[in-house]
Amino acid sequence: MxxxxxxxxxxxxxxxxxxxxxxxxxxxxxxxxxxxxxAGYEVAPVKPPPGLVEWAKDNIPFGRLRPAELITQMYSMMVENVRRFDK
Incomplete structure (x- = not known):
């Protein structure tokens, strides 16, 4: 932990x-x-910056994923890319 x-x-x-x-x-x-x-943390705004949701929507992982796997991948992808749109 x-x-x-x-x-x-x-x-x-x-x-x-x-x-x-x-x-x-x-x-x-x-x-x-x-x-x-x-340590594996990222400082991110509570609300996504403009453009991030649209970008994430366009980059949803394809394939058959269980809901928990999809949410985990989307969360990680959005947090890792928050700096691109936080301007």
Whole structure:
């Protein structure tokens, strides 16, 4: 089981910036997002950005899939591609 998300974020911030003054928050934020991605997470908006639903609809996996398999593939595909449309 992956580490709790709070632990991943705390460790990323701790490892990113050792200064006591004038912390580099951008550096910390990049470290957090990289650590989350490495742990298998992706930061995505609650609602899909414009174009993502249409793109996903056009890229639905073909073949006979059980509903759970289709939903799993669609979810993964949309989350992996959210950055393409999040502008």
């Amino acid at each position: 992956p580490a709790p998300i709070e632990d991943i974020i705390a460790k990323a911030i701790k490892d990113a910036d050792k200064s006591f003054f004038n912390e580099d928050y951008a550096k910390q934020a990049k470290a957090v997002t990289a650590a989350l991605k490495k």
